[in-house]
Structure formats: structure tokens, C-alpha cells
Amino acid sequence: MVQNYDVFIGGGGLGGLLTASLLSQQGKSVFLAERLPFFGGRFSTHSLDGYEIPTGAVHMIPHSQRGILGQMLLKNLSLPLKIVDTHNFTTWYWKNRQPISHKRFWGFFRAIPKWKQRFFTFRRLLLDRSEIHNNSLTFHDLLSSKTDDPQIFKFFNAITGFALSLDISEMTAKTTYQFLDRLYKSGKAGVPIGGCKRVIENLVNFSQTHKSVLKKNTQLIKLETDGDRIKTIILRHTRTNEELEIQAEEFILNLGINQINSILERSKVNFRLPSLPDAIGGGFAFKSKSSLLKKSTVAQFPDCEYVKGAVEPSLISPELAPKGSHLFLTHQVFGSKDVETATKCARDEILELFPSLHEEDELCIHTFHRDWPVNNTMQGLDNKNFSDVYSNLSFVGDGFKGNTGWFMTEGVAFGTQKVTNHILNKKS
Numbered sequence: 001m002v003q004n005y006d007v008f009i010g011g012g013g014l015g016g017l018l019t020a021s022l023l024s025q026q027g028k029s030v031f032l033a034e035r036l037p038f039f040g041g042r043f044s045t046h047s048l049d050g051y052e053i054p055t056g057a058v059h060m061i062p063h064s065q066r067g068i069l070g071q072m073l074l075k076n077l078s079l080p081l082k083i084v085d086t087h088n089f090t091t092w093y094w095k096n097r098q099p100i101s102h103k104r105f106w107g108f109f110r111a112i113p114k115w116k117q118r119f120f121t122f123r124r125l126l127l128d129r130s131e132i133h134n135n136s137l138t139f140h141d142l143l144s145s146k147t148d149d150p151q152i153f154k155f156f157n158a159i160t161g162f163a164l165s166l167d168i169s170e171m172t173a174k175t176t177y178q179f180l181d182r183l184y185k186s187g188k189a190g191v192p193i194g195g196c197k198r199v200i201e202n203l204v205n206f207s208q209t210h211k212s213v214l215k216k217n218t219q220l221i222k223l224e225t226d227g228d229r230i231k232t233i234i235l236r237h238t239r240t241n242e243e244l245e246i247q248a249e250e251f252i253l254n255l256g257i258n259q260i261n262s263i264l265e266r267s268k269v270n271f272r273l274p275s276l277p278d279a280i281g282g283g284f285a286f287k288s289k290s291s292l293l294k295k296s297t298v299a300q301f302p303d304c305e306y307v308k309g310a311v312e313p314s315l316i317s318p319e320l321a322p323k324g325s326h327l328f329l330t331h332q333v334f335g336s337k338d339v340e341t342a343t344k345c346a347r348d349e350i351l352e353l354f355p356s357l358h359e360e361d362e363l364c365i366h367t368f369h370r371d372w373p374v375n376n377t378m379q380g381l382d383n384k385n386f387s388d389v390y391s392n393l394s395f396v397g398d399g400f401k402g403n404t405g406w407f408m409t410e411g412v413a414f415g416t417q418k419v420t421n422h423i424l425n426k427k428s
């Protein structure tokens with residue numbers, strides 16, 4: 001039997017759930033299908049011996065309550081969530097030096113070891129932007145034209161490596177400045193009390209209370225078109241194989257570019273999204289009896305080849321680890337090395353940085369590549385939000401952030417807001 005809704009959403013990651021919440025708040029009837037047995041995609045956790053191990057995101061909301069995601073959750077949807085700022089903006093672990101922490105954006109300059117380097121970064125890089133309109137210029141090329149100081153390269157690589165899983169040679173100068181401006185304007189990161197999973201549980205509850213139908217274990221298989229519109233979606237239950245048809249006025253996909261293209265191919269329609277390179281990486285989860293970072297912060301490791309940063313979210317939200325214990329999460333970028341070698345090297349780097357950690361403290365390692373990259377599209381290379389081909393098809397999530405400098409889940413929230421407004425304005 002065919003079911004009818006105002007809006008169909010494929011994929012129950014953060015992008016899909018935010019969209020379901022915002023549209024159902026405005027009275028739309030929404031049906032959301034998620035193929036996995038849990039909601040939240042790469043923004044959730046699984047419990048392991050009392051530790052909340054991320055499915056992706058390391059429990060950080062890039063701009064805490066001040067960013068677009070924080071505002072959407074706390075103000076627009078008024079969810080009963082608390083997001084707490086980290087104590088320090090970042091803390092820098094250079095080899096053979098004491099860690100350097102700072103609380104505000106401008107403190108970044110203290111993190112660069114020498115005065116001469118600080119002056120260069122401020123004067124010749126941040127104030128002089130004469131070359132950023134050249135769209136093909138990478139930030140690495142821009143730096144190379146001005147300096148050959150390896151510490152300056154390492155400094156920026158640590159920032160973009162942790163926040164975006166990209167090396168500065170993979171980012172245009174323009175995107176890098178957009179990202180730095182956003183860091184300056186919107187400030188430091190925050191941790192939602194209860195972690196990412198608490199955010200997802202709240203969005204699921206909110207949507208269901210507003211009469212959305214959310215189904216797990218339900219995979220989007222195919223779509224059927226009628227002229228320039230999508231007419232029907234075919235879903236299949238991943239355990240029973242039972243099929244279901246949904247018709248709707250609007251269709252929104254939160255699946256990532258590769259998944260969307262394979263569904264379009266299966267549906268035998270001619271339209272495809274441009275395929276774009278994705279950002280890949282990995283992360284370790286370690287347990288520790290005492291806090292390794294002491295104060296909540298984003299720890300940056302500029303001298304490491306692989307591990308770009310780490311956080312200890314249990315310092316803000318103790319329920320993410322068993323009582324008297326801490327959860328320490330790292331993030332690394334693989335570059336061109338194979339995953340196995342990169343993982344081994346990254347582990348060695350962490351154990352060298354924190355001698356009180358031992359191999360038996362490792363809870364797990366995640367790798368994010370192939371169908372599960374860190375970001376479905378490198379920062380700054382997003383696809384269009386709305387399909388030019390089908391008038392009632394839109395896209396949300398990674399890959400559709402809108403190139404405004406909002407990054408990670410902030411970018412997901414920005415793209416979601418755009419699509420939601422587009423759909424709501426259509427009717428009025």
C-alpha cells in the first residue's frame with residue numbers, strides 16, 4: 001500500500017533529523033527512513049564498558065552555543081540540551097616544549113613558537129589577502145610564496161587537519177580564510193552534555209512528538225519520476241526485505257553523494273550529482289584513569305605526521321566515561337599512506353606524546369574512508385543544495401554545506417536551514 005506525506009527524508013544522520021525536526025515543527029507531515037538499526041549516522045555513539053564511543057564526531061560542536069547548530073538546537077527547536085564551551089580554545093603540544101593554551105582566538109599567536117613567526121602570520125597572512133580571489137591557489141601554495149618556515153606550515157596543518165581532516169595543500173586559500181574568519185567570529189568549540197547521542201535522542205523525540213514517522217532498518221532503494229518531479233520512493237526493510245512505497249510533495253536526501261548517485265543509477269534516471277573528493281581520516285578512543293589534558297580543550301599536535309588533535313569530552317560531560325575514568329579521543333589524517341600503516345604510525349605518535357597511556361588503554365580505532373568518510377566532500381567543494389533537474393528534490397548533510405565557511409556539523413546545520421526555508425517558502 002502506498003503511503004502519503006508532505007515530505008520524505010532519506011537518511012537519519014544529523015542532517016536528516018534536523019530537517020525532520022524543523023519541517024515537522026512547521027506542521028509538515030514527515031516520513032524519514034534510516035537504513036541502520038540506529039539514528040544519528042556519524043553523529044552518535046555506542047556504549048562500550050561504560051564509555052560512549054563515537055560513530056564519528058568526537059562530541060564537539062565546533063562553535064558551541066554560538067554557532068548555527070547550537071542556535072538551531074537551543075533556540076529554534078528549544079531542545080532541553082546544554083552545550084558547554086571548552087575551557088581553552090586550543091592547547092598546543094610542540095615537541096620538547098611545555099603545552100601552550102589560549103582561551104581566545106587571538107591567543108593562537110602565542111601558540112606559534114617565535115615572535116618573528118607570529119608577526120609574519122599576523123601581518124603577511126591574516127591581514128594581507130590580496131591573492132585569495134585566485135580560486136585555484138591552495139593555502140599551501142600561498143604560504144610557500146611567502147615563507148619556507150616549516151613550523152608555520154605545521155601550525156596551519158594541525159588546525160585544518162583536526163577541524164576539516166584536510167592538509168593545507170587540499171584547501172584553497174579562499175576556503176582557508178573563510179574557515180579562519182568563522183573561527184574568529186564564532187569562537188571555540190563546546191560539548192553537549194550527554195554527547196552527540198543526547199542531541200540525536202532529542203531530535204528523534206522532537207520529530208516524533210510533532211508527528212513525524214521515523215523508521216530504522218529501512219533502506220531507500222529506488223525512486224520513480226514523473227516529468228520534472230520525483231513521484232514515489234521505494235524502501236526495503238533491511239531484515240525482512242519487505243518493501244514500502246512512499247509518495248510525497250517534497251523529497252530530501254541525506255545520504256552522501258556516492259549513495260545518492262547509486263540510487264539514481266538504480267532508478268535509471270539520467271541525472272547524477274558531480275562526484276567530489278571526500279575527506280578521510282580516523283580516530284582512536286583511549287580510556288585513562290587520570291585526565292591527560294587537565295582542562296577541556298582541543299589539543300593540537302603540529303609535530304605529528306598523522307595525529308592532528310585530541311579531545312577529552314568527559315572533562316565536560318563525565319557521563320561519557322565510567323566514574324573516575326576519562327575518554328580520550330584523537331583524530332588523524334591518513335594522507336596517501338595505506339590505512340593500516342597510518343594507523344600503526346598514529347598509535348606510536350600518541351603513545352610517545354602521552355607516556356602515561358599504554359596500548360591496553362586503547363578502547364578502539366575507527367577508520368573513516370570509502371563509503372564512510374569524515375566529510376562526504378572536502379570543505380569548500382560542496383554540491384548545490386537543490387536539484388536543477390527535479391523540482392521537488394533537495395539534499396542535506398555533508399556535501400551540501402553551501403561554501404560559507406561553516407564547517408563540520410555547523411555546515412550541515414547551515415545546509416539544512418537553507419533547504420528547510422526553500423521548502424517552506426515554496427508554499428507561501
Ligand SMILES: Cc1cc2nc3c(=O)[nH]c(=O)nc-3n(C[C@H](O)[C@H](O)[C@H](O)COP(=O)(O)OP(=O)(O)OC[C@H]3O[C@@H](n4cnc5c(N)ncnc54)[C@H](O)[C@@H]3O)c2cc1C
Pocket residue numbers: 010011012013014015016033034035036039040041042043055056057058059060061062218219220221254255256259281282283331368373374375396397398407408409410412
Ligand atoms: C572521525 C570523525 C570525527 C568527527 N568529528 C566531528 C566533531 O567533533 N564535530 C563535528 O561537528 N563534526 C565532526 N565530524 C563530522 C560529522 O560527524 C559529520 O559532519 C556529520 O555527522 C554528518 O552528518 P550527515 O547527516 O551529513 O551524514 P551521516 O551521519 O553519514 O548520515 C547519513 C545517514 O544516511 C543513512 N543512509 C545511507 N544510505 C541510505 C539509504 N540508502 N537509505 C536509508 N538511509 C541511508 C546512513 O546510514 C546515515 O545514518 C566527524 C566525523 C568523523 C568521521
